[in-house]
Amino acid sequence: MKCKRVKDLLLTDFIDGQLDEALRQEVDVHLKMCKKCGQFEQELRHSAIEPLAELKEIEPPDSVWQGIKEALYEQNEGITFAKAAAVLRGYLDRFFSLPRPAFAFITVLAVFLVISGSMNLWSLRSRRLINAYVQEQMEFFEGLDTDNEDSLMTNNDNLEEAIEKYFL
Amino acid sequence: MKDIPEDIIVRAANGDLRAFEEIYRLSCGFVFSVALRVTNNHADAQEVTQDVFLKIHRKLKGFRFLSSFKTWIYRVTVNTAINKYKSAVKQTAKRVDFDSVINVTAARDIMEESIDKEYAQAAVSGLLEMLNPDQRACLVLREVHGLSYAEISEAMKININTVRSRLKRARLALMEHKKKR
Numbered sequence: 431m432k433c434k435r436v437k438d439l440l441l442t443d444f445i446d447g448q449l450d451e452a453l454r455q456e457v458d459v460h461l462k463m464c465k466k467c468g469q470f471e472q473e474l475r476h477s478a479i480e481p482l483a484e485l486k487e488i489e490p491p492d493s494v495w496q497g498i499k500e501a502l503y504e505q506n507e508g509i510t511f512a513k514a515a516a517v518l519r520g521y522l523d524r525f526f527s528l529p530r531p532a533f534a535f536i537t538v539l540a541v542f543l544v545i546s547g548s549m550n551l552w553s554l555r556s557r558r559l560i561n562a563y564v565q566e567q568m569e570f571f572e573g574l575d576t577d578n579e580d581s582l583m584t585n586n587d588n589l590e591e592a593i594e595k596y597f598l
Numbered sequence: 599m600k601d602i603p604e605d606i607i608v609r610a611a612n613g614d615l616r617a618f619e620e621i622y623r624l625s626c627g628f629v630f631s632v633a634l635r636v637t638n639n640h641a642d643a644q645e646v647t648q649d650v651f652l653k654i655h656r657k658l659k660g661f662r663f664l665s666s667f668k669t670w671i672y673r674v675t676v677n678t679a680i681n682k683y684k685s686a687v688k689q690t691a692k693r694v695d696f697d698s699v700i701n702v703t704a705a706r707d708i709m710e711e712s713i714d715k716e717y718a719q720a721a722v723s724g725l726l727e728m729l730n731p732d733q734r735a736c737l738v739l740r741e742v743h744g745l746s747y748a749e750i751s752e753a754m755k756i757n758i759n760t761v762r763s764r765l766k767r768a769r770l771a772l773m774e775h776k777k778k779r
Binding site for chain 1: 615619622626627628629630631634635643644647648651652655722725737738740741742743746747762765766768769770772773775776777
């Protein structure tokens with residue numbers, strides 16, 4: 431076996447135990463007979479193999495796992511927000527992709543419902559306010575006039591008549 | 599790197615954080631060591647380690663067990679570490695030389711025994727720094743983690759003869775450096 435080939439094998443497969451048995455023995459025999467190659471092997475081990483034998487696996491600091499956990503939590507929150515946004519966008523896309531007449535009808539209907547709802551609420555509120563005021567006044571007048579035979583009617587249906595009688 | 603049981607991988611892929619943490623505990627030593635040897639920088643190595651595991655977490659669901667899970671981790675680690683090193687070099691355009699590594703390490707206030715160990719580690723780091731990141735990755739995977747040529751070839755997605763070629767050049771470079779000193 432030629433020295434060049436042996437050196438190539440020394441630098442790779444031989445030193446890494448990747449050679450088959452037959453080839454390894456050939457190299458062994460050559461190394462015993464060739465001083466130069468034997469010296470080359472010693473230098474290789476001393477300068478490129480032994481120093482790296484000092485290197486061991488190193489565990490990372492705890493902060494690395496903490497950082498990974500934090501990043502995963504942030505990712506999950508982002509995913510939740512993104513999902514909600516995607517669902518809303520889906521609804522909006524479906525709404526805006528309706529045919530124009532249907533879109534117009536739904537919009538008008540929605541506006542109508544909002545306005546009528548607001549108006550109902552307002553009139554209901556006003557009626558409540560008026561009723562409360564009238565009730566107060568009735569109680570007040572009842573308290574004022576206890577001798578009057580034509581006392582105020584407590585029935586809301588004859589209220590106007592009762593007030594008119596009192597003042598006349 | 600220790601073998602990771604398949605059921606843990608499946609549970610982690612389904613969102614089980616404890617199972618994912620188990621994967622982390624079993625493989626973080628390998629990932630961090632490779633990252634540290636390739637980038638030669640603790641902060642970069644920590645960043646690479648985080649990036650690797652976040653990538654693994656993202657792609658875990660799509661892992662089809664067509665190749666070994668370990669090989670997949672090797673691949674992600676080596677690629678991320680090399681890319682990090684290359685971008686760091688571009689940013690700083692400055693190489694740490696052997697002597698400055700020794701000086702920085704010697705200046706630290708640590709126990710005597712630790713100083714010897716640190717010196718040896720720093721000396722080796724200085725040696726590795728002479729190599730390009732691809733050679734460095736090959737050498738570390740082979741010498742420190744005992745990967746076979748076939749495993750290195752799969753991890754780095756290179757031909758097996760390219761693995762041989764990189765190892766040969768790396769070792770010759772280290773021998774040349776030793777002769778000069």
